[in-house]
Amino acid sequence: MAWGESGAWLAGETNDNLYQQLLDDAEAAPERNxxxxxxxxxxxxxxEMSRQGLLKHLINEGMNTRIETMDAYMQIVPPGSKSGKHRHLAEEVLYVIEGRGYDMHQDCDVEITDEYFWKPQDKVQKFEYEAGDVIYVPPNTIHQHFNADPERPLRLISCINRIFKQCGLNDLEQLEDAPEYEEGMVLTPDVIRGFLTTAR
Known part of the structure; x- marks a missing residue:
């Protein structure tokens, strides 16, 4: 045979029904869904009181919903406070439901070869917004949300593509924790109301 390749491809005695598993999964999908x-x-x-701040998860992979490709959460930034600061490879879009504030964005230079490298650029940009606005966070941008109102909360809806994670590109890094973050904090409606009305 050409190039003597037959000696290689004929090797091996492992058997598995991987294609049948795909068929079975497809057949079971309607009942599962x-x-x-x-x-x-x-x-x-x-x-969740996360390192990024106070979140209410609307759609998440762990919530057993029909949504396959995206996650969404509501972020509440208490009066006069700020979120954590983080960076992720996937782009993000946020809708401002309530309040007014601003974002600080810092783009990064990226190199993806056998390894992944990123380096923050010197320029940091400020973007102001209010209820009704949409915020776009480009891929791999360091960003942080600030509540500019000392008396009212800032509420944001964040949507991000889950496909990056499923492709092995869950490059998420927390660079600074939200001021309110406390590991293991139990959130109740009364605790959350306290964050909505108290400048910290």
């Missing part, structure tokens, strides 16, 4: 939520009610959306 029937059990997954198409509507998520507020009491089913988990709260």
């Amino acid at each position: 029937a059990e997954r939520k198409k509507v998520v009610h507020p009491e089913e959306m988990p709260w």
